[in-house]
Amino acid sequence: MMGFVGSVASGRTRLTAPAATASQVNVPRQALFKLDMEVATTEKRKRVNPRKAKDTVAPKEKLVQKVADKIEAPKKPRVGTDMDSSLMAYLKEIGSVHMLENEEVVECSKSVQKLLKWELKKSDCTKELGRDPTYVEWANALGMPQARFVPELIRLRNAKERLISGNLRLVVSIAKKYVSGTTLSMLDLIQEGSLGLIRGAERFDASKGFRFATYVSWWIRQAIYRAANESARPIRLPSHLSTTTRKVGRVKKALFLKFSREPTIEEIASEMEMPVDKLLFVLEKNKETETVSLDKPIQGMSGENVFLSDFIVDERITPDENVTQTLLRDDLENVLSMLTDTEKQVMRMRYGFDDGAMKNHTQIADVYSVSPVKIRQIETRAMRKLRHPNMNRSLKEYVQP
Structure with a gap:
């Protein structure tokens, strides 16, 4: 019953006859021993020489298997394979002409x-x-x-x-x-x-x-x-200037090998049979059109690669500085509003609050048709008012370290 249940549980049912023992068949013991030896020898031959199992394969299937074994797995494409294949195809095409x-x-x-x-x-x-x-x-x-x-x-x-x-x-x-x-x-x-x-x-x-x-x-x-x-450089030079520049490089290298030192401009110009001013013009234009990528890696002191753009300072006003200048201008306007109209205009022209150009006493005096001494007195009186603690309290935070 356990065997039947196991067969049912495994999904297959196989009815087999019970194995007959030697006593039931009444076979001589020597014959059984000889039969066991022949079976063991046959199994050993199958394990030692497994090629005999392929003899049952049809000739057509053998040929298909042989061709399939020779097919190699596809290799990974290399970098530039498309360019190389296009060039090889072109060379093959023109070679047949x-x-x-x-x-x-x-x-x-x-x-x-x-x-x-x-x-x-x-x-x-x-x-x-x-x-x-x-x-x-x-x-x-x-x-x-x-x-x-x-x-x-x-x-x-x-x-x-x-x-x-x-x-x-x-x-x-x-x-x-x-x-x-x-x-x-x-x-x-x-x-x-x-x-x-x-x-x-x-x-x-x-x-x-x-x-x-x-x-x-x-x-x-x-x-x-x-x-x-x-295509040699982003900023293109005229062809005659490029030719002269390359010639200068060759002559400079030849003179360096000859003198074992850097040649002077006069020596290069004499070797090229060219006026010195024309040679300087060519070198200047070549230097002006040279470009360097900001993403060029540079070896840092710590061994790490940094970029050229990391060493360039941004000279534009930062957002914080822009806000600070706006607040300072508002506070200055509030302080100047406590002066008289004449004092306010004199101080604005004296320190260039409007156009950024500072004017001296004589220039301001010409505007008001008065003497420079009078303008100096107005400025002194205005500065005395501005230095009062109640007046400049809002401006001290801009000059504190």
């Missing part, structure tokens, strides 16, 4: 020059019509039938695109040299260099015998250099 031969470069360059003439004619039509011309109007301005104009326009634009896309790897190779000296990212430098490549491609003239890569390299460097210069 066909490099142009010299003959192809010359042919594409001629097409670009022809396209520029067409674009110039389109600009003239825009000025005349006050809007962008249609393809028909553009073709008529060029004296071409529309059936031949549109395919030719597509060919010219494709030639320009081929010329530019075939040299984007040159932009990357030049941009790599400027990454360490600027705050711009590699992608930003590539973008600025690509704009320089476009300008160089539009100005390249193959008839002069120059190589295209040699010509556009200057335009690429110029575009990257200008972008790096404009």
Whole structure:
């Protein structure tokens, strides 16, 4: 009964026949011993070599399990992964672009020059019509039938695109040299260099015998250099001043290594073949446009990091000082109200209560058309009244330490 109750309580009911003993079956004792040994040996083999249990798995399930075991857990993304992946994707894309031969470069360059003439004619039509011309109007301005104009326009634009896309790897190779000296990212430098490549491609003239890569390299460097210069500081300096400033730094460093001391302004100006006053002007403008972040951490004496803004004193009037000055002005007005009108006006002008400008006796005497001695007497009489304890009791708390 206890077994039945236990089976019911556990949620399953299993009817089993009672185990037969050796006496009930009448099996020889040696046979039972041999059977027990075989069972024990079989169980031991299963424990020692568990791979045999996998033989029952179907071949398809084996393949799925094998592939699943090779799948690694996703790794945590690193900082800058998006930027790196974008750059790698761009490099992979431009790496698959066909490099142009010299003959192809010359042919594409001629097409670009022809396209520029067409674009110039389109600009003239825009000025005349006050809007962008249609393809028909553009073709008529060029004296071409529309059936031949549109395919030719597509060919010219494709030639320009081929010329530019075939040299984007040159932009990357030049941009790599400027990454360490600027705050711009590699992608930003590539973008600025690509704009320089476009300008160089539009100005390249193959008839002069120059190589295209040699010509556009200057335009690429110029575009990257200008972008790096404009982003170098919050307050931008003109490009010629920035160039001179960097040259001053190089010359100063070279003279320091030569003389083993700090060079003078005259020595730097002589080395740069520049007038001293012009050099001082460049250094002054460079110093005026330098900025320092107030959130810049500074090593404190106690070892803790403090910020530059913690050392700047706020010169504005605090709310407490503003209230104190307001109360002082009210108390002064109450004290001055106990004087006569002449004494009150003389004291207000003498100590600048109205405009903050103190006037001497002569200036006040000119206002009242009296002698300065008379004004001095009025001031003395007013001060005698104000020094009375009953008069200045309310003002003592402002001068007490």
